[in-house]
Amino acid sequence: MRRSVSVAMFVAVVVLGTAALGKDPVVAAQQKPQTAEVRIDNFSFGPAALTVSVGSTVTWTNRDDIPHTVVSSDDPKAFKSKVLDTDEKFSFTFTKAGTYAYFCSIHPKMTGKVVVQ
Numbered sequence: 132m133r134r135s136v137s138v139a140m141f142v143a144v145v146v147l148g149t150a151a152l153g154k155d156p157v158v159a160a161q162q163k164p165q166t167a168e169v170r171i172d173n174f175s176f177g178p179a180a181l182t183v184s185v186g187s188t189v190t191w192t193n194r195d196d197i198p199h200t201v202v203s204s205d206d207p208k209a210f211k212s213k214v215l216d217t218d219e220k221f222s223f224t225f226t227k228a229g230t231y232a233y234f235c236s237i238h239p240k241m242t243g244k245v246v247v248q
């Protein structure tokens with residue numbers, strides 16, 4: 132009995148919420164996904180720290196005249212680019228909130244992070 136009441140409540144909330152907003156209330160509550168760019172130049176990631184909303188795609192472009200990579204510091208790795216030559220790009224879509232530190236595996240002192248919220 133208790134369960135059927137809470138199911139009915141849930142359905143009522145979803146239906147009312149959908150009617151009020153005219154769209155999915157869960158999606159409406161979140162920020163829209165974005166696209167963001169990180170430039171790799173002069174042995175650094177710019178911006179070194181980037182904040183995006185969940186679902187956003189970040190594209191790194193190597194503007195340096197030497198090869199670089201973009202590799203997640205996490206284990207297991209959330210993402211890992213191939214070696215990027217000049218003007219090559221790597222994109223990754225962040226589907227979960229969190230802080231994603233990364234580095235260049237050729238020059239490990241090159242670091243950056245993406246905060247997904």
Ligand SMILES: [Cu+2]
Pocket residue numbers: 174198199200235236237238241
């Ligand atoms: Cu590098």
